[in-house]
Amino acid sequence: MSPGKTASHAIMKSQNQQKVLHLIYTEGPISRVELAQKSGLTQQTVTNIVNRLLQEDIVKQGEPVESLVGRKRVPLMVNSAEMYTIGIEISGKLIRGALYNFQYHRLVRLERRVNKFEHREHVLETVCSIIDEIIGQTPDTSRLKGIGICVHGLVDSHHGVILRPPGLGWTPLTIREPLESKYGFPVYVENDVNLLALNESMNGCLANSDHNITLMIDWGIGGAIMVDKQLVTGTNFVAGEFGHYKSFSGEDALLCHCGSMGCLTTIASESGLMRNFGIGLDLFEAKVRNQEPASLELYSKIAEALKMAIGNVITFLNPDHVMLTGKVMEAFADTLVPELQSSIPGMIPETCRKVNIIHQREMPEETELAASLVLRHVFAAPSIPGSL
Ligand SMILES: [Zn+2]
Structure with a gap:
Protein backbone atom coordinates (compact mmCIF):
# COMPACT_ATOMS: atom_id res chain seq x y z
CA MET A 1 0.00 0.00 0.00
CA SER A 2 1.30 3.50 -0.81
CA PRO A 3 2.05 5.84 2.12
CA GLY A 4 -1.01 7.96 1.16
CA LYS A 5 -3.27 4.94 1.14
CA THR A 6 -1.81 3.66 4.42
CA ALA A 7 -2.54 7.02 6.08
CA SER A 8 -6.11 7.20 4.80
CA HIS A 9 -6.67 3.57 5.83
CA ALA A 10 -5.47 4.40 9.35
CA ILE A 11 -7.77 7.45 9.50
CA MET A 12 -10.75 5.38 8.31
CA LYS A 13 -9.92 2.68 10.85
CA SER A 14 -9.78 5.18 13.70
CA GLN A 15 -12.97 6.92 12.48
CA ASN A 16 -14.78 3.58 12.44
CA GLN A 17 -13.54 2.79 15.93
CA GLN A 18 -14.69 6.21 17.13
CA LYS A 19 -18.09 5.63 15.53
CA VAL A 20 -18.49 2.32 17.40
CA LEU A 21 -17.21 3.73 20.70
CA HIS A 22 -19.55 6.74 20.44
CA LEU A 23 -22.52 4.39 19.90
CA ILE A 24 -21.56 2.16 22.83
CA TYR A 25 -21.26 5.24 25.08
CA THR A 26 -24.48 6.95 23.99
CA GLU A 27 -26.67 3.89 23.39
CA GLY A 28 -25.12 1.09 25.42
CA PRO A 29 -25.83 -1.59 26.49
CA ILE A 30 -25.85 -2.44 22.81
CA SER A 31 -25.11 -5.67 20.90
CA ARG A 32 -22.69 -6.19 18.02
CA VAL A 33 -25.63 -6.71 15.64
CA GLU A 34 -27.21 -3.39 16.66
CA LEU A 35 -23.83 -1.68 16.37
CA ALA A 36 -23.47 -2.90 12.79
CA GLN A 37 -27.02 -1.75 11.96
CA LYS A 38 -26.62 1.70 13.51
CA SER A 39 -23.08 2.38 12.29
CA GLY A 40 -23.51 1.03 8.76
CA LEU A 41 -20.27 -0.95 9.22
CA THR A 42 -19.98 -4.63 8.36
CA GLN A 43 -20.44 -7.25 11.07
CA GLN A 44 -16.77 -8.24 10.67
CA THR A 45 -15.49 -4.65 11.07
CA VAL A 46 -17.63 -4.21 14.21
CA THR A 47 -16.35 -7.50 15.64
CA ASN A 48 -12.72 -6.49 15.03
CA ILE A 49 -13.21 -3.09 16.66
CA VAL A 50 -15.11 -4.53 19.64
CA ASN A 51 -12.38 -7.13 20.20
CA ARG A 52 -9.80 -4.35 20.27
CA LEU A 53 -11.87 -2.27 22.72
CA LEU A 54 -12.42 -5.34 24.93
CA GLN A 55 -8.71 -6.10 24.87
CA GLU A 56 -7.91 -2.53 25.95
CA ASP A 57 -10.55 -2.80 28.72
CA ILE A 58 -12.38 0.29 27.43
CA VAL A 59 -15.53 -1.75 26.83
CA LYS A 60 -16.96 -4.68 28.80
CA GLN A 61 -19.57 -7.36 28.08
CA GLY A 62 -22.71 -8.11 30.07
CA GLU A 63 -24.60 -11.40 30.43
CA PRO A 64 -25.95 -12.70 27.08
CA VAL A 65 -29.66 -12.01 26.60
CA GLU A 66 -32.26 -13.88 24.54
CA SER A 67 -32.99 -12.30 21.21
CA LEU A 68 -36.20 -12.65 19.22
CA VAL A 69 -34.30 -13.98 16.24
CA GLY A 70 -31.15 -16.07 16.07
CA ARG A 71 -28.47 -16.36 18.70
CA LYS A 72 -28.32 -14.74 22.14
CA ARG A 73 -26.98 -11.19 22.03
CA VAL A 74 -24.17 -9.98 24.24
CA PRO A 75 -24.68 -6.44 25.52
CA LEU A 76 -21.64 -4.17 25.35
CA MET A 77 -21.04 -1.15 27.55
CA VAL A 78 -18.27 1.26 28.41
CA ASN A 79 -16.12 0.17 31.34
CA SER A 80 -16.74 3.55 32.94
CA ALA A 81 -16.07 2.65 36.58
CA GLU A 82 -12.45 1.82 35.80
CA MET A 83 -11.42 4.74 33.63
CA TYR A 84 -10.37 8.02 35.19
CA THR A 85 -10.14 11.70 34.40
CA ILE A 86 -8.71 14.67 36.26
CA GLY A 87 -10.77 17.89 36.38
CA ILE A 88 -9.07 21.19 37.26
CA GLU A 89 -10.81 24.49 38.03
CA ILE A 90 -8.77 27.72 37.76
CA SER A 91 -10.17 30.92 39.25
CA GLY A 92 -8.58 34.13 40.53
CA LYS A 93 -7.70 32.95 44.03
CA LEU A 94 -8.22 29.24 43.88
CA ILE A 95 -7.18 26.18 41.98
CA ARG A 96 -9.15 23.02 42.64
CA GLY A 97 -8.55 19.55 41.30
CA ALA A 98 -10.43 16.27 41.46
CA LEU A 99 -10.18 12.73 40.20
CA TYR A 100 -13.35 11.20 38.75
CA ASN A 101 -14.10 7.86 37.21
CA PHE A 102 -16.11 7.89 33.99
CA GLN A 103 -19.34 7.54 36.01
CA TYR A 104 -18.52 10.93 37.60
CA HIS A 105 -17.86 9.44 41.01
CA ARG A 106 -15.32 11.69 42.67
CA LEU A 107 -12.44 9.80 44.24
CA VAL A 108 -10.06 12.61 45.24
CA ARG A 109 -10.51 16.36 45.71
CA LEU A 110 -7.86 18.97 46.50
CA GLU A 111 -7.57 22.73 46.43
CA ARG A 112 -4.98 25.45 46.84
CA ARG A 113 -5.98 28.98 47.78
CA VAL A 114 -3.73 31.97 47.20
CA ASN A 115 -4.10 35.69 47.92
CA LYS A 116 -3.07 36.50 44.40
CA PHE A 117 -1.34 34.70 41.56
CA GLU A 118 1.93 36.54 41.06
CA HIS A 119 2.88 35.38 37.58
CA ARG A 120 2.13 32.74 34.97
CA GLU A 121 4.58 30.21 36.42
CA HIS A 122 2.84 30.54 39.79
CA VAL A 123 -0.45 29.35 38.21
CA LEU A 124 1.30 26.54 36.34
CA GLU A 125 3.26 25.37 39.41
CA THR A 126 0.08 25.29 41.50
CA VAL A 127 -1.79 23.29 38.84
CA CYS A 128 1.13 20.82 38.58
CA SER A 129 1.36 20.33 42.34
CA ILE A 130 -2.35 19.42 42.42
CA ILE A 131 -2.05 17.07 39.42
CA ASP A 132 1.02 15.38 40.98
CA GLU A 133 -0.90 14.73 44.19
CA ILE A 134 -3.96 13.40 42.33
CA ILE A 135 -1.86 11.09 40.17
CA GLY A 136 -0.26 9.78 43.37
CA GLN A 137 -3.74 8.77 44.57
CA THR A 138 -5.04 7.37 41.25
CA PRO A 139 -5.81 3.63 41.54
CA ASP A 140 -4.32 2.79 38.11
CA THR A 141 -2.62 5.57 36.14
CA SER A 142 -2.69 3.50 32.94
CA ARG A 143 -6.48 4.00 33.07
CA LEU A 144 -6.19 7.79 33.32
CA LYS A 145 -7.51 9.17 30.03
CA GLY A 146 -6.82 12.88 30.26
CA ILE A 147 -6.97 16.18 32.09
CA GLY A 148 -9.77 18.73 31.62
CA ILE A 149 -9.33 22.34 32.72
CA CYS A 150 -12.17 24.78 33.41
CA VAL A 151 -11.06 28.43 33.50
CA HIS A 152 -12.82 31.54 34.76
CA GLY A 153 -11.52 33.67 31.92
CA LEU A 154 -11.02 33.81 28.18
CA VAL A 155 -9.63 30.65 26.66
CA ASP A 156 -8.30 29.72 23.22
CA SER A 157 -9.48 26.14 23.45
CA HIS A 158 -8.01 25.17 20.05
CA HIS A 159 -4.46 25.91 21.18
CA GLY A 160 -4.89 25.31 24.91
CA VAL A 161 -4.03 28.88 25.89
CA ILE A 162 -5.64 30.91 28.68
CA LEU A 163 -5.87 34.33 27.02
CA ARG A 164 -6.79 36.17 30.18
CA PRO A 165 -5.79 34.13 33.22
CA PRO A 166 -7.92 35.06 36.24
CA GLY A 167 -6.11 37.62 38.35
CA LEU A 168 -3.27 38.07 35.84
CA GLY A 169 -4.93 40.35 33.27
CA TRP A 170 -3.88 40.15 29.64
CA THR A 171 -0.94 37.81 30.07
CA PRO A 172 -1.64 34.73 27.95
CA LEU A 173 -0.74 31.44 29.58
CA THR A 174 -0.02 28.44 27.38
CA ILE A 175 -1.20 25.58 29.54
CA ARG A 176 -1.94 22.55 27.37
CA GLU A 177 1.49 22.09 25.81
CA PRO A 178 3.55 22.12 29.06
CA LEU A 179 1.09 19.82 30.83
CA GLU A 180 0.90 17.36 27.93
CA SER A 181 4.67 17.15 27.67
CA LYS A 182 5.08 16.76 31.45
CA TYR A 183 2.35 14.14 32.00
CA GLY A 184 1.80 12.49 28.60
CA PHE A 185 -2.02 12.68 28.83
CA PRO A 186 -4.25 14.68 26.51
CA VAL A 187 -5.16 18.03 28.08
CA TYR A 188 -8.29 20.02 27.17
CA VAL A 189 -9.02 23.60 28.24
CA GLU A 190 -12.28 25.55 28.11
CA ASN A 191 -13.96 28.60 29.60
CA ASP A 192 -16.37 27.93 32.51
CA VAL A 193 -19.54 29.33 30.94
CA ASN A 194 -18.87 27.56 27.63
CA LEU A 195 -18.41 24.34 29.56
CA LEU A 196 -21.67 24.83 31.43
CA ALA A 197 -23.51 25.43 28.13
CA LEU A 198 -21.95 22.30 26.61
CA ASN A 199 -22.85 20.27 29.66
CA GLU A 200 -26.47 21.42 29.81
CA SER A 201 -26.82 20.84 26.07
CA MET A 202 -25.57 17.30 26.45
CA ASN A 203 -27.87 16.06 29.21
CA GLY A 204 -29.30 19.01 31.09
CA CYS A 205 -31.92 21.71 30.66
CA LEU A 206 -30.69 22.66 27.16
CA GLN A 360 -30.55 27.05 36.17
CA ARG A 361 -30.00 26.87 39.92
CA GLU A 362 -28.08 23.62 40.21
CA MET A 363 -24.65 23.97 38.70
CA PRO A 364 -22.29 20.99 38.76
CA GLU A 365 -18.97 21.52 40.48
CA GLU A 366 -16.53 23.00 38.00
CA THR A 367 -13.97 20.23 38.39
CA GLU A 368 -16.76 17.91 37.19
CA LEU A 369 -17.43 20.17 34.19
CA ALA A 370 -13.69 20.07 33.48
CA ALA A 371 -13.63 16.28 33.77
CA SER A 372 -16.53 16.04 31.31
CA LEU A 373 -14.27 17.62 28.65
CA VAL A 374 -12.16 14.47 28.66
CA LEU A 375 -15.19 12.19 28.26
CA ARG A 376 -16.50 14.42 25.50
CA HIS A 377 -13.27 13.88 23.55
CA VAL A 378 -12.84 10.18 24.31
CA PHE A 379 -16.38 9.38 23.13
CA ALA A 380 -16.79 12.07 20.47
CA ALA A 381 -18.63 11.17 17.31
CA PRO A 382 -16.08 10.88 14.48
CA SER A 383 -15.40 14.06 12.60
CA ILE A 384 -16.76 14.41 9.09
CA PRO A 385 -14.42 12.83 6.49
CA GLY A 386 -12.35 15.51 4.84
CA SER A 387 -12.34 17.77 7.89
CA LEU A 388 -9.27 16.10 9.39
ZN1 LIG B 1 -15.75 46.16 30.17
Whole structure:
Protein backbone atom coordinates (compact mmCIF):
# COMPACT_ATOMS: atom_id res chain seq x y z
CA MET A 1 0.00 0.00 0.00
CA SER A 2 1.30 3.50 -0.81
CA PRO A 3 2.05 5.84 2.12
CA GLY A 4 -1.01 7.96 1.16
CA LYS A 5 -3.27 4.94 1.14
CA THR A 6 -1.81 3.66 4.42
CA ALA A 7 -2.54 7.02 6.08
CA SER A 8 -6.11 7.20 4.80
CA HIS A 9 -6.67 3.57 5.83
CA ALA A 10 -5.47 4.40 9.35
CA ILE A 11 -7.77 7.45 9.50
CA MET A 12 -10.75 5.38 8.31
CA LYS A 13 -9.92 2.68 10.85
CA SER A 14 -9.78 5.18 13.70
CA GLN A 15 -12.97 6.92 12.48
CA ASN A 16 -14.78 3.58 12.44
CA GLN A 17 -13.54 2.79 15.93
CA GLN A 18 -14.69 6.21 17.13
CA LYS A 19 -18.09 5.63 15.53
CA VAL A 20 -18.49 2.32 17.40
CA LEU A 21 -17.21 3.73 20.70
CA HIS A 22 -19.55 6.74 20.44
CA LEU A 23 -22.52 4.39 19.90
CA ILE A 24 -21.56 2.16 22.83
CA TYR A 25 -21.26 5.24 25.08
CA THR A 26 -24.48 6.95 23.99
CA GLU A 27 -26.67 3.89 23.39
CA GLY A 28 -25.12 1.09 25.42
CA PRO A 29 -25.83 -1.59 26.49
CA ILE A 30 -25.85 -2.44 22.81
CA SER A 31 -25.11 -5.67 20.90
CA ARG A 32 -22.69 -6.19 18.02
CA VAL A 33 -25.63 -6.71 15.64
CA GLU A 34 -27.21 -3.39 16.66
CA LEU A 35 -23.83 -1.68 16.37
CA ALA A 36 -23.47 -2.90 12.79
CA GLN A 37 -27.02 -1.75 11.96
CA LYS A 38 -26.62 1.70 13.51
CA SER A 39 -23.08 2.38 12.29
CA GLY A 40 -23.51 1.03 8.76
CA LEU A 41 -20.27 -0.95 9.22
CA THR A 42 -19.98 -4.63 8.36
CA GLN A 43 -20.44 -7.25 11.07
CA GLN A 44 -16.77 -8.24 10.67
CA THR A 45 -15.49 -4.65 11.07
CA VAL A 46 -17.63 -4.21 14.21
CA THR A 47 -16.35 -7.50 15.64
CA ASN A 48 -12.72 -6.49 15.03
CA ILE A 49 -13.21 -3.09 16.66
CA VAL A 50 -15.11 -4.53 19.64
CA ASN A 51 -12.38 -7.13 20.20
CA ARG A 52 -9.80 -4.35 20.27
CA LEU A 53 -11.87 -2.27 22.72
CA LEU A 54 -12.42 -5.34 24.93
CA GLN A 55 -8.71 -6.10 24.87
CA GLU A 56 -7.91 -2.53 25.95
CA ASP A 57 -10.55 -2.80 28.72
CA ILE A 58 -12.38 0.29 27.43
CA VAL A 59 -15.53 -1.75 26.83
CA LYS A 60 -16.96 -4.68 28.80
CA GLN A 61 -19.57 -7.36 28.08
CA GLY A 62 -22.71 -8.11 30.07
CA GLU A 63 -24.60 -11.40 30.43
CA PRO A 64 -25.95 -12.70 27.08
CA VAL A 65 -29.66 -12.01 26.60
CA GLU A 66 -32.26 -13.88 24.54
CA SER A 67 -32.99 -12.30 21.21
CA LEU A 68 -36.20 -12.65 19.22
CA VAL A 69 -34.30 -13.98 16.24
CA GLY A 70 -31.15 -16.07 16.07
CA ARG A 71 -28.47 -16.36 18.70
CA LYS A 72 -28.32 -14.74 22.14
CA ARG A 73 -26.98 -11.19 22.03
CA VAL A 74 -24.17 -9.98 24.24
CA PRO A 75 -24.68 -6.44 25.52
CA LEU A 76 -21.64 -4.17 25.35
CA MET A 77 -21.04 -1.15 27.55
CA VAL A 78 -18.27 1.26 28.41
CA ASN A 79 -16.12 0.17 31.34
CA SER A 80 -16.74 3.55 32.94
CA ALA A 81 -16.07 2.65 36.58
CA GLU A 82 -12.45 1.82 35.80
CA MET A 83 -11.42 4.74 33.63
CA TYR A 84 -10.37 8.02 35.19
CA THR A 85 -10.14 11.70 34.40
CA ILE A 86 -8.71 14.67 36.26
CA GLY A 87 -10.77 17.89 36.38
CA ILE A 88 -9.07 21.19 37.26
CA GLU A 89 -10.81 24.49 38.03
CA ILE A 90 -8.77 27.72 37.76
CA SER A 91 -10.17 30.92 39.25
CA GLY A 92 -8.58 34.13 40.53
CA LYS A 93 -7.70 32.95 44.03
CA LEU A 94 -8.22 29.24 43.88
CA ILE A 95 -7.18 26.18 41.98
CA ARG A 96 -9.15 23.02 42.64
CA GLY A 97 -8.55 19.55 41.30
CA ALA A 98 -10.43 16.27 41.46
CA LEU A 99 -10.18 12.73 40.20
CA TYR A 100 -13.35 11.20 38.75
CA ASN A 101 -14.10 7.86 37.21
CA PHE A 102 -16.11 7.89 33.99
CA GLN A 103 -19.34 7.54 36.01
CA TYR A 104 -18.52 10.93 37.60
CA HIS A 105 -17.86 9.44 41.01
CA ARG A 106 -15.32 11.69 42.67
CA LEU A 107 -12.44 9.80 44.24
CA VAL A 108 -10.06 12.61 45.24
CA ARG A 109 -10.51 16.36 45.71
CA LEU A 110 -7.86 18.97 46.50
CA GLU A 111 -7.57 22.73 46.43
CA ARG A 112 -4.98 25.45 46.84
CA ARG A 113 -5.98 28.98 47.78
CA VAL A 114 -3.73 31.97 47.20
CA ASN A 115 -4.10 35.69 47.92
CA LYS A 116 -3.07 36.50 44.40
CA PHE A 117 -1.34 34.70 41.56
CA GLU A 118 1.93 36.54 41.06
CA HIS A 119 2.88 35.38 37.58
CA ARG A 120 2.13 32.74 34.97
CA GLU A 121 4.58 30.21 36.42
CA HIS A 122 2.84 30.54 39.79
CA VAL A 123 -0.45 29.35 38.21
CA LEU A 124 1.30 26.54 36.34
CA GLU A 125 3.26 25.37 39.41
CA THR A 126 0.08 25.29 41.50
CA VAL A 127 -1.79 23.29 38.84
CA CYS A 128 1.13 20.82 38.58
CA SER A 129 1.36 20.33 42.34
CA ILE A 130 -2.35 19.42 42.42
CA ILE A 131 -2.05 17.07 39.42
CA ASP A 132 1.02 15.38 40.98
CA GLU A 133 -0.90 14.73 44.19
CA ILE A 134 -3.96 13.40 42.33
CA ILE A 135 -1.86 11.09 40.17
CA GLY A 136 -0.26 9.78 43.37
CA GLN A 137 -3.74 8.77 44.57
CA THR A 138 -5.04 7.37 41.25
CA PRO A 139 -5.81 3.63 41.54
CA ASP A 140 -4.32 2.79 38.11
CA THR A 141 -2.62 5.57 36.14
CA SER A 142 -2.69 3.50 32.94
CA ARG A 143 -6.48 4.00 33.07
CA LEU A 144 -6.19 7.79 33.32
CA LYS A 145 -7.51 9.17 30.03
CA GLY A 146 -6.82 12.88 30.26
CA ILE A 147 -6.97 16.18 32.09
CA GLY A 148 -9.77 18.73 31.62
CA ILE A 149 -9.33 22.34 32.72
CA CYS A 150 -12.17 24.78 33.41
CA VAL A 151 -11.06 28.43 33.50
CA HIS A 152 -12.82 31.54 34.76
CA GLY A 153 -11.52 33.67 31.92
CA LEU A 154 -11.02 33.81 28.18
CA VAL A 155 -9.63 30.65 26.66
CA ASP A 156 -8.30 29.72 23.22
CA SER A 157 -9.48 26.14 23.45
CA HIS A 158 -8.01 25.17 20.05
CA HIS A 159 -4.46 25.91 21.18
CA GLY A 160 -4.89 25.31 24.91
CA VAL A 161 -4.03 28.88 25.89
CA ILE A 162 -5.64 30.91 28.68
CA LEU A 163 -5.87 34.33 27.02
CA ARG A 164 -6.79 36.17 30.18
CA PRO A 165 -5.79 34.13 33.22
CA PRO A 166 -7.92 35.06 36.24
CA GLY A 167 -6.11 37.62 38.35
CA LEU A 168 -3.27 38.07 35.84
CA GLY A 169 -4.93 40.35 33.27
CA TRP A 170 -3.88 40.15 29.64
CA THR A 171 -0.94 37.81 30.07
CA PRO A 172 -1.64 34.73 27.95
CA LEU A 173 -0.74 31.44 29.58
CA THR A 174 -0.02 28.44 27.38
CA ILE A 175 -1.20 25.58 29.54
CA ARG A 176 -1.94 22.55 27.37
CA GLU A 177 1.49 22.09 25.81
CA PRO A 178 3.55 22.12 29.06
CA LEU A 179 1.09 19.82 30.83
CA GLU A 180 0.90 17.36 27.93
CA SER A 181 4.67 17.15 27.67
CA LYS A 182 5.08 16.76 31.45
CA TYR A 183 2.35 14.14 32.00
CA GLY A 184 1.80 12.49 28.60
CA PHE A 185 -2.02 12.68 28.83
CA PRO A 186 -4.25 14.68 26.51
CA VAL A 187 -5.16 18.03 28.08
CA TYR A 188 -8.29 20.02 27.17
CA VAL A 189 -9.02 23.60 28.24
CA GLU A 190 -12.28 25.55 28.11
CA ASN A 191 -13.96 28.60 29.60
CA ASP A 192 -16.37 27.93 32.51
CA VAL A 193 -19.54 29.33 30.94
CA ASN A 194 -18.87 27.56 27.63
CA LEU A 195 -18.41 24.34 29.56
CA LEU A 196 -21.67 24.83 31.43
CA ALA A 197 -23.51 25.43 28.13
CA LEU A 198 -21.95 22.30 26.61
CA ASN A 199 -22.85 20.27 29.66
CA GLU A 200 -26.47 21.42 29.81
CA SER A 201 -26.82 20.84 26.07
CA MET A 202 -25.57 17.30 26.45
CA ASN A 203 -27.87 16.06 29.21
CA GLY A 204 -29.30 19.01 31.09
CA CYS A 205 -31.92 21.71 30.66
CA LEU A 206 -30.69 22.66 27.16
CA ALA A 207 -30.81 19.09 25.84
CA ASN A 208 -33.81 19.90 23.62
CA SER A 209 -32.40 23.19 22.41
CA ASP A 210 -30.60 23.86 19.11
CA HIS A 211 -29.81 27.56 19.52
CA ASN A 212 -29.25 28.97 22.97
CA ILE A 213 -27.50 31.52 25.12
CA THR A 214 -26.15 30.94 28.61
CA LEU A 215 -25.66 34.00 30.80
CA MET A 216 -23.86 33.72 34.11
CA ILE A 217 -24.29 36.74 36.39
CA ASP A 218 -21.87 35.97 39.20
CA TRP A 219 -18.66 37.47 40.62
CA GLY A 220 -18.10 38.44 36.99
CA ILE A 221 -20.46 38.13 34.04
CA GLY A 222 -19.96 35.67 31.22
CA GLY A 223 -21.93 34.20 28.38
CA ALA A 224 -21.91 31.34 25.92
CA ILE A 225 -23.60 31.09 22.54
CA MET A 226 -24.61 27.82 20.91
CA VAL A 227 -25.86 27.65 17.34
CA ASP A 228 -26.95 24.31 15.89
CA LYS A 229 -25.70 22.72 19.13
CA GLN A 230 -22.17 24.03 18.48
CA LEU A 231 -20.33 26.63 20.53
CA VAL A 232 -19.71 29.94 18.79
CA THR A 233 -16.34 31.29 19.89
CA GLY A 234 -15.80 34.22 17.54
CA THR A 235 -12.54 35.21 15.87
CA ASN A 236 -10.64 35.70 19.14
CA PHE A 237 -12.64 33.47 21.48
CA VAL A 238 -14.38 36.55 22.86
CA ALA A 239 -17.92 35.74 21.63
CA GLY A 240 -20.35 35.70 24.54
CA GLU A 241 -18.51 38.30 26.65
CA PHE A 242 -21.84 39.58 27.89
CA GLY A 243 -20.31 41.44 30.84
CA HIS A 244 -18.83 44.07 28.55
CA TYR A 245 -22.10 45.02 26.86
CA LYS A 246 -22.42 48.79 27.08
CA SER A 247 -25.29 49.18 29.51
CA PHE A 248 -24.87 52.35 31.53
CA SER A 249 -24.47 55.96 30.47
CA GLY A 250 -24.15 59.44 31.99
CA GLU A 251 -23.15 59.41 35.64
CA ASP A 252 -23.78 55.64 35.79
CA ALA A 253 -21.03 54.96 33.22
CA LEU A 254 -18.26 53.65 35.46
CA LEU A 255 -14.78 52.57 34.40
CA CYS A 256 -14.57 48.84 33.67
CA HIS A 257 -11.50 46.65 34.17
CA CYS A 258 -11.49 46.17 30.38
CA GLY A 259 -10.59 49.85 30.05
CA SER A 260 -13.90 51.16 28.72
CA MET A 261 -16.88 52.74 30.44
CA GLY A 262 -20.42 51.63 31.26
CA CYS A 263 -20.03 47.86 30.87
CA LEU A 264 -22.77 45.67 32.38
CA THR A 265 -20.32 44.08 34.81
CA THR A 266 -19.44 47.43 36.46
CA ILE A 267 -22.77 47.38 38.32
CA ALA A 268 -24.62 44.10 37.69
CA SER A 269 -21.94 41.65 38.90
CA GLU A 270 -20.83 40.89 42.46
CA SER A 271 -17.33 42.21 41.68
CA GLY A 272 -18.87 45.43 40.28
CA LEU A 273 -20.97 45.93 43.42
CA MET A 274 -17.89 45.33 45.54
CA ARG A 275 -15.51 47.50 43.56
CA ASN A 276 -17.79 50.44 42.82
CA PHE A 277 -20.18 50.45 45.76
CA GLY A 278 -18.17 48.67 48.47
CA ILE A 279 -20.97 46.18 49.09
CA GLY A 280 -20.97 42.38 48.94
CA LEU A 281 -23.84 40.47 47.34
CA ASP A 282 -25.26 39.13 50.62
CA LEU A 283 -25.47 42.60 52.18
CA PHE A 284 -26.86 44.09 48.97
CA GLU A 285 -29.56 41.43 48.85
CA ALA A 286 -30.48 42.08 52.51
CA LYS A 287 -30.70 45.84 51.91
CA VAL A 288 -32.91 45.36 48.83
CA ARG A 289 -35.19 43.05 50.78
CA ASN A 290 -35.37 45.68 53.56
CA GLN A 291 -36.47 48.20 50.92
CA GLU A 292 -33.53 50.54 51.59
CA PRO A 293 -33.95 53.32 48.98
CA ALA A 294 -30.34 53.55 47.70
CA SER A 295 -30.08 49.77 47.26
CA LEU A 296 -33.53 49.57 45.68
CA GLU A 297 -32.47 52.22 43.16
CA LEU A 298 -29.31 50.26 42.35
CA TYR A 299 -31.30 47.03 42.04
CA SER A 300 -33.69 48.65 39.62
CA LYS A 301 -30.77 49.92 37.49
CA ILE A 302 -29.40 46.37 37.37
CA ALA A 303 -32.80 44.90 36.44
CA GLU A 304 -33.34 47.46 33.69
CA ALA A 305 -29.82 46.98 32.27
CA LEU A 306 -30.26 43.19 32.24
CA LYS A 307 -33.65 43.46 30.51
CA MET A 308 -32.20 45.67 27.77
CA ALA A 309 -29.07 43.57 27.28
CA ILE A 310 -30.88 40.19 27.27
CA GLY A 311 -33.62 41.58 25.04
CA ASN A 312 -31.03 42.81 22.54
CA VAL A 313 -29.18 39.50 22.53
CA ILE A 314 -32.44 37.63 21.88
CA THR A 315 -33.37 39.96 19.02
CA PHE A 316 -29.93 39.61 17.49
CA LEU A 317 -29.45 35.85 17.80
CA ASN A 318 -33.02 34.48 17.89
CA PRO A 319 -32.29 31.63 20.34
CA ASP A 320 -34.89 29.07 21.45
CA HIS A 321 -33.57 29.18 25.05
CA VAL A 322 -31.79 31.66 27.30
CA MET A 323 -30.37 30.06 30.41
CA LEU A 324 -29.69 32.39 33.34
CA THR A 325 -27.43 31.32 36.16
CA GLY A 326 -24.90 32.59 38.71
CA LYS A 327 -24.93 34.01 42.23
CA VAL A 328 -26.69 37.29 41.40
CA MET A 329 -29.55 35.39 39.75
CA GLU A 330 -29.65 33.02 42.70
CA ALA A 331 -29.83 35.89 45.23
CA PHE A 332 -32.85 37.38 43.45
CA ALA A 333 -34.35 34.18 42.05
CA ASP A 334 -37.81 35.08 43.38
CA THR A 335 -37.90 38.65 42.05
CA LEU A 336 -35.41 39.35 39.27
CA VAL A 337 -35.84 36.10 37.35
CA PRO A 338 -39.69 36.36 37.08
CA GLU A 339 -39.36 40.06 36.24
CA LEU A 340 -37.01 39.27 33.34
CA GLN A 341 -39.19 36.38 32.18
CA SER A 342 -42.34 38.49 32.15
CA SER A 343 -41.05 41.78 30.78
CA ILE A 344 -38.48 40.80 28.10
CA PRO A 345 -40.99 39.25 25.63
CA GLY A 346 -42.83 42.58 25.50
CA MET A 347 -39.60 44.39 24.61
CA ILE A 348 -38.58 42.30 21.61
CA PRO A 349 -40.08 41.80 18.15
CA GLU A 350 -42.93 39.33 18.04
CA THR A 351 -40.94 37.12 15.62
CA CYS A 352 -38.41 36.16 18.31
CA ARG A 353 -40.69 35.90 21.34
CA LYS A 354 -40.81 32.13 21.18
CA VAL A 355 -37.90 31.92 23.56
CA ASN A 356 -37.75 30.10 26.87
CA ILE A 357 -35.97 32.15 29.52
CA ILE A 358 -35.00 29.61 32.14
CA HIS A 359 -33.11 29.76 35.44
CA GLN A 360 -30.55 27.05 36.17
CA ARG A 361 -30.00 26.87 39.92
CA GLU A 362 -28.08 23.62 40.21
CA MET A 363 -24.65 23.97 38.70
CA PRO A 364 -22.29 20.99 38.76
CA GLU A 365 -18.97 21.52 40.48
CA GLU A 366 -16.53 23.00 38.00
CA THR A 367 -13.97 20.23 38.39
CA GLU A 368 -16.76 17.91 37.19
CA LEU A 369 -17.43 20.17 34.19
CA ALA A 370 -13.69 20.07 33.48
CA ALA A 371 -13.63 16.28 33.77
CA SER A 372 -16.53 16.04 31.31
CA LEU A 373 -14.27 17.62 28.65
CA VAL A 374 -12.16 14.47 28.66
CA LEU A 375 -15.19 12.19 28.26
CA ARG A 376 -16.50 14.42 25.50
CA HIS A 377 -13.27 13.88 23.55
CA VAL A 378 -12.84 10.18 24.31
CA PHE A 379 -16.38 9.38 23.13
CA ALA A 380 -16.79 12.07 20.47
CA ALA A 381 -18.63 11.17 17.31
CA PRO A 382 -16.08 10.88 14.48
CA SER A 383 -15.40 14.06 12.60
CA ILE A 384 -16.76 14.41 9.09
CA PRO A 385 -14.42 12.83 6.49
CA GLY A 386 -12.35 15.51 4.84
CA SER A 387 -12.34 17.77 7.89
CA LEU A 388 -9.27 16.10 9.39
ZN1 LIG B 1 -15.75 46.16 30.17
